[in-house]
Amino acid sequence: MRIITQADCTGVLAEWPEHMRRAFELARSVLSCAPNPRVGCVIVRDGRRTGEGFHAGAGREHAEIVALAADPEGGAGATVFVTLEPCSHEGRTGACVRALIDAGVKHVVIAGLDPNPQVSGVEQLEAAGIEVFRLEEFAGAAIELNKGFVRRMCQQRPFVRCKLAMSLDGRTALADGRSKWITDPQARADAQLLRAGSCAIVTGINTILADDPSLNARTEALAGGERELAEKRKSVAGQPLRVILDSKLQTPADAKTLSLDGAVKIFSLRDRASAAGFPDNVEVIVSPARQARVDLEFVLNCLATKFQCNEILVEAGPVLGGALVAAGLVDELVIYVGARLLGSDARPLLEFAGPDSLTQGDALEFVDVSVIGSGLRIIARPKAG
Ligand SMILES: NC(=O)c1ccc[n+]([C@@H]2O[C@H](COP(=O)([O-])OP(=O)(O)OC[C@H]3O[C@@H](n4cnc5c(N)ncnc54)[C@H](OP(=O)(O)O)[C@@H]3O)[C@@H](O)[C@H]2O)c1
Incomplete structure (x- = not known):
């Protein structure tokens, strides 16, 4: 495989970065393909794009197959731009590598290598005499596009x-537990897009007891393209899993979230026999205890390996949020800031033992700060390295 940079893209290669950008645009036309990665593909012949495709979700055709079918010459002699190394294993659909070889494509240009140990796409393409290139500047975008899939493959936990x-003033609920509503309807609609793109929505028992939330993905509040994206995802994958961390199994059998369409997983130190009346869509998973509570690493490993979750959304209060942060298990914080003050008796954002000095503790970086409705949305991640 030849690694090339944008600086190498001159002469007949001048349009290569543009073709790859288009492949990324196609990949992003779905919110999530979980458990599969999102992939976009473009077929180029004589400098012109003659076929395009993206993967729409598990069980659907892969991007390369859609693009080959769209090309009038079925890919023969063409250069194929694909955001991720083509798959080489037969899953629910045939291997893309086989299809590319059979089509007689000339070159394959990829952005990222597949972290799935079952995939050896580049090797097989090269063994068949197809020249493979990797566009170096797109490697970071390839990881970002599928950060949950990469996390699951490499670390057996979701993003x-x-x-x-x-x-x-950084408060998440009144002292008596009321938190409806700190932010305005636009912020809550925006959060619905996060739910729609997640494989699971996770909360703690106290939020269930205080708020009796639905925790499902609702598209009605979204508008235009966002609504379309969320509805497309829902039609392919249904509702995200709803997950409750509840060591003592206190979830009421009539909690609203248990009665809604889709599966609910309750992680507990007790088994189902300790509770009565849960509907059939509810599974109780017995977790090992860590400090007398559900073991967070066990939960994340289980969500990744048993339920194939690529990205999960935690919507809990300061106790569970704080525990996840303290354990270094949060990859991204999305904080909606409402333009109001709740005072010092109200609950903090996260409850955990902070560092002893400002030179200690994990530094974060702001990935995005946007105005949403009358408030702000801040996206922050732990600083790399
Ligand atoms: N502003 C917001 O964004 C927002 C969002 C959600 C909720 N809220 C508010 O937050 C309040 C509830 O927050 P909360 O912090 O008390 O509760 P929480 O974070 O929703 O749930 C915490 C509970 O989860 C259970 N849990 C199980 N395993 C755990 C583990 N390993 N680590 C930590 N917790 C674990 C614990 O109870 P057991 O040990 O009994 O299992 C723990 O008390 C409510 O007032 C709600 O309205 C605000």
């Missing part, structure tokens, strides 16, 4: 996004 709503 963990923790969403919180807070007042301008």
